Amino acid sequence: MPDAETQRKLIEILRILSESNGEVGARKIAEELNRRGYNLGERATRYHLRMLDERGFTKKHGYLGRVITPLGEEEMKHALVTDRLGFVSTRIEEYEFKTTFDPATDTGEAVVNICYINKSDLDRSIDTLKRVVEAGYAISPRLKVVDEGQEILENDVPEGQVALATFCSITIDGVLLKRGIPVNLKYGGLIRVKDHNAERFTEVIDYHGTSINPMNVFVSRKMTSVLKVLETGSGYVLANIREIPVNARENARQIISQLESADIHGIFSGCENMRPLLGVPIETGKCGIASYSGINPFAALTEMGIKTRIIPLSAVMNVNELKRLD
Amino acid sequence: MPDAETQRKLIEILRILSESNGEVGARKIAEELNRRGYNLGERATRYHLRMLDERGFTKKHGYLGRVITPLGEEEMKHALVTDRLGFVSTRIEEYEFKTTFDPATDTGEAVVNICYINKSDLDRSIDTLKRVVEAGYAISPRLKVVDEGQEILENDVPEGQVALATFCSITIDGVLLKRGIPVNLKYGGLIRVKDHNAERFTEVIDYHGTSINPMNVFVSRKMTSVLKVLETGSGYVLANIREIPVNARENARQIISQLESADIHGIFSGCENMRPLLGVPIETGKCGIASYSGINPFAALTEMGIKTRIIPLSAVMNVNELKRLD
Numbered sequence: 047m048p049d050a051e052t053q054r055k056l057i058e059i060l061r062i063l064s065e066s067n068g069e070v071g072a073r074k075i076a077e078e079l080n081r082r083g084y085n086l087g088e089r090a091t092r093y094h095l096r097m098l099d100e101r102g103f104t105k106k107h108g109y110l111g112r113v114i115t116p117l118g119e120e121e122m123k124h125a126l127v128t129d130r131l132g133f134v135s136t137r138i139e140e141y142e143f144k145t146t147f148d149p150a151t152d153t154g155e156a157v158v159n160i161c162y163i164n165k166s167d168l169d170r171s172i173d174t175l176k177r178v179v180e181a182g183y184a185i186s187p188r189l190k191v192v193d194e195g196q197e198i199l200e201n202d203v204p205e206g207q208v209a210l211a212t213f214c215s216i217t218i219d220g221v222l223l224k225r226g227i228p229v230n231l232k233y234g235g236l237i238r239v240k241d242h243n244a245e246r247f248t249e250v251i252d253y254h255g256t257s258i259n260p261m262n263v264f265v266s267r268k269m270t271s272v273l274k275v276l277e278t279g280s281g282y283v284l285a286n287i288r289e290i291p292v293n294a295r296e297n298a299r300q301i302i303s304q305l306e307s308a309d310i311h312g313i314f315s316g317c318e319n320m321r322p323l324l325g326v327p328i329e330t331g332k333c334g335i336a337s338y339s340g341i342n343p344f345a346a347l348t349e350m351g352i353k354t355r356i357i358p359l360s361a362v363m364n365v366n367e368l369k370r371l372d
Numbered sequence: 373m374p375d376a377e378t379q380r381k382l383i384e385i386l387r388i389l390s391e392s393n394g395e396v397g398a399r400k401i402a403e404e405l406n407r408r409g410y411n412l413g414e415r416a417t418r419y420h421l422r423m424l425d426e427r428g429f430t431k432k433h434g435y436l437g438r439v440i441t442p443l444g445e446e447e448m449k450h451a452l453v454t455d456r457l458g459f460v461s462t463r464i465e466e467y468e469f470k471t472t473f474d475p476a477t478d479t480g481e482a483v484v485n486i487c488y489i490n491k492s493d494l495d496r497s498i499d500t501l502k503r504v505v506e507a508g509y510a511i512s513p514r515l516k517v518v519d520e521g522q523e524i525l526e527n528d529v530p531e532g533q534v535a536l537a538t539f540c541s542i543t544i545d546g547v548l549l550k551r552g553i554p555v556n557l558k559y560g561g562l563i564r565v566k567d568h569n570a571e572r573f574t575e576v577i578d579y580h581g582t583s584i585n586p587m588n589v590f591v592s593r594k595m596t597s598v599l600k601v602l603e604t605g606s607g608y609v610l611a612n613i614r615e616i617p618v619n620a621r622e623n624a625r626q627i628i629s630q631l632e633s634a635d636i637h638g639i640f641s642g643c644e645n646m647r648p649l650l651g652v653p654i655e656t657g658k659c660g661i662a663s664y665s666g667i668n669p670f671a672a673l674t675e676m677g678i679k680t681r682i683i684p685l686s687a688v689m690n691v692n693e694l695k696r697l698d
Binding site: 233235248249250251252253254255256257258263266267 | 559561574575576577578579580581582583584589592593
């Protein structure tokens, strides 16, 4: 039985085949998967297609590609109909569980966000990423640049492009969880910064009630102004709020200082406020930890007019693979 | 004490004044309010400014405009800091409460969505709106066209533009509520239509956890394909899901037939399914009523490349003011 993640990809491939007329090749399926938010290269797509063939859900059709079988149609319609529609919070919990990053030893696997850009934009992108990190609106100064043709996890970076991987703030939640603190990443939002201080949230979306990642919503609606914040100290940037039980507050604070020693930054409110937190309601008996989002560097690139494809919560990656930006 | 709606506008005006350098005129404030999603004309803005003057929060500064007073800064920062950040569900409940539409007599006030377009696009827009209505993806065939310079509720339609008002599906929720059924408009989503049948939800956002209207999110991310549905019978359109207690199911069904007699359409699942509803989880003891969104006609205009400004849940309006499209 494949894991939930693989399961979702298999079903999406069946959907693509079902929605098309006639056979479809692996390259075209991979492209369509990417368009739908599944980060899968051609090679990995072929691997998934073989799994589907083995189960009798698809079959080869000449040299050109695959078609879906009646059994595959059945499978798609019934057994897993609700599978595609996952709330972002489910994915968050999967990744919190997968993280093994330990700030005490600065080792283990961290959650990363990935952003694809054109290779020709790389130099000016790196400059901007540095500025966002230095100003404190990212999570970590660490970065991995993956060149065209190389594989990033299951993916081949397309020709002419590079993939950038940066720390995702969910790493913080993973660390709190592993230290036994029940943590609930509640809202993704937009926070107004004034004179380099987080002033108040102006928009939020609950991760538990959305199938679209709030960070992508705010970036694609052009609601961020990270560049303006770098220049003037004021504007709108992406941030997250998680809730923990009030009685875990002291433990959480110790973990936050450890995270800072391990160069994990971006937390701008660590249970200092009782509720509400900068305008956002917090549940009774809970307190809120707010951090900037690891997507802010990529939002800045988008604001510059650079063509970006941002995939929050892409994967876990060993921290050794990421190098300091400096 | 002004109502919550007015309160929010007053605070937003204070914010605009606070964020600007020096005095600001009413026209510029009105423009900025519109940009921030507050649907207020210049005349109405002047009225609100007088309210702020009376309270000592703003004062006139020469002929050019208003400035915020220290008292106004205080007011803005403390008393009402959480006011701007409202969940969409709060606004939904305000409008459900305001609706007085009675399908039995076809009278009363219905909730409307408003869309501003350029006047030169009006003719081809009307054609498309008709097609969306005839295909069954709108709520009602009724429409109000408000010409430039005329007032729509508190607003003057800007020069060169017209405002289109159509039935909002929240009207259905208002009717259920007024007949004593506890109704909870839960998700705004995107539904895949195949051969003119609603097949499954592919994305949802919980109205209770978002400060941005999901309909605006899906339209601005270009995720709808209403035109394609009109042409081929398949594609993605906007829809809503509300939950009611299972034991209110029979009552709700009677109300739904009354709504149909009063030309209120678009409900494609009226508690037929037990949970989940086309891929979306429904709470235990509840059943779901799914309807197409009143925003679909405006989504179709956006897909045509027409410049639209869509304001879901804009106002309540007497049904007599809207005329049948035919």
